[in-house]
Amino acid sequence: xxxxxxxxxxxxxxxxxxxxxxxxxxxxxxxxxxxxxxxxxxxxxxxxxxxxxxxxxxxxxxxxxxxxxxxxxxxxxxxxxxxxxxxxxxxxxxxxxxxxxxxxxxxxxxxxxx
Amino acid sequence: xxxxxxxxxxxxxxxxxxxxxxxxxxxxxxxxxxxxxxxxxxxxxxxxxxxxxxxxxxxxxxxxxxxxxxxxxxxxxxxxxxxxxxxxxxxxxxxxxxxxxxxxxxxxxxxxxxx
Numbered sequence: 001x002x003x004x005x006x007x008x009x010x011x012x013x014x015x016x017x018x019x020x021x022x023x024x025x026x027x028x029x030x031x032x033x034x035x036x037x038x039x040x041x042x043x044x045x046x047x048x049x050x051x052x053x054x055x056x057x058x059x060x061x062x063x064x065x066x067x068x069x070x071x072x073x074x075x076x077x078x079x080x081x082x083x084x085x086x087x088x089x090x091x092x093x094x095x096x097x098x099x100x101x102x103x104x105x106x107x108x109x110x111x112x113x114x
Numbered sequence: 115x116x117x118x119x120x121x122x123x124x125x126x127x128x129x130x131x132x133x134x135x136x137x138x139x140x141x142x143x144x145x146x147x148x149x150x151x152x153x154x155x156x157x158x159x160x161x162x163x164x165x166x167x168x169x170x171x172x173x174x175x176x177x178x179x180x181x182x183x184x185x186x187x188x189x190x191x192x193x194x195x196x197x198x199x200x201x202x203x204x205x206x207x208x209x210x211x212x213x214x215x216x217x218x219x220x221x222x223x224x225x226x227x228x229x
Contacts (some may be wrong), residue, residue: 018130024127025143029167031215033215033217035217040205040221041216041222041224042219042221042222042223043155043205043217043219044200044216044219045216048214048215048216050215055213055219056214056215056216079182088157088161093174094215097213097214097215098213098215099146099147099209099210099211099212099214099216099217100147100163100164101215102149102164103215103217104161105151105158105160105161106158107157107158108157108158108159110157
């Protein structure tokens with residue numbers, strides 16, 4: 001069974017379009033995250049939700065909007081896509097919002113904006 | 115501010131060699147947590163280890179070992195008798211005492227193990 005899953009795995013779209021990435025975890029975790037990995041492999045947190053409540057909102061353009069319908073799901077919607085949004089987006093989950101918990105990552109979604 | 119530095123961008127070794135990946139961190143928190151993750155060519159991120167700031171015992175897991183030294187703010191990772199399957203990007207990460215779980219990642223070290 002996949003612990004943290006993301007769909008789609010690959011996403012190719014044109015500038016200006018709106019797209020969503022879905023994430024689901026079956027680990028029973030309370031906290032979920034979105035990270036962005038750029039072309040140089042640098043990983044940076046974007047958002048975090050704990051029990052469906054937003055607890056981390058880094059300096060991310062407001063074209064990015066996370067939504068957590070329940071504890072097991074955290075989706076990422078991106079409006080008006082730009083070339084610079086091309087990256088790999090990782091969803092992750094952990095047992096709680098404390099740093100003591102390790103995070104388990106999904107397989108990533110490679111977004112290419114043309 | 116919290117920061118993780120992995121000064122080695124790329125390391126290339128021949129199979130069966132030992133290799134150490136360096137990680138230096140900065141934080142003002144007295145309680146913090148350090149992690150290592152592996153990203154193989156397939157792209158997923160695999161959790162390897164978590165270390166608490168108040169536990170400086172070194173850890174060994176098979177061919178992997180970790181050396182945590184608060185005095186030098188370092189959390190180094192050694193692979194003994196490296197294998198081709200160890201080829202990956204390795205990330206060191208830090209989480210502080212805030213109740214957010216925010217992970218600060220280093221830049222990553224690409225390890226290539228040649229047969």
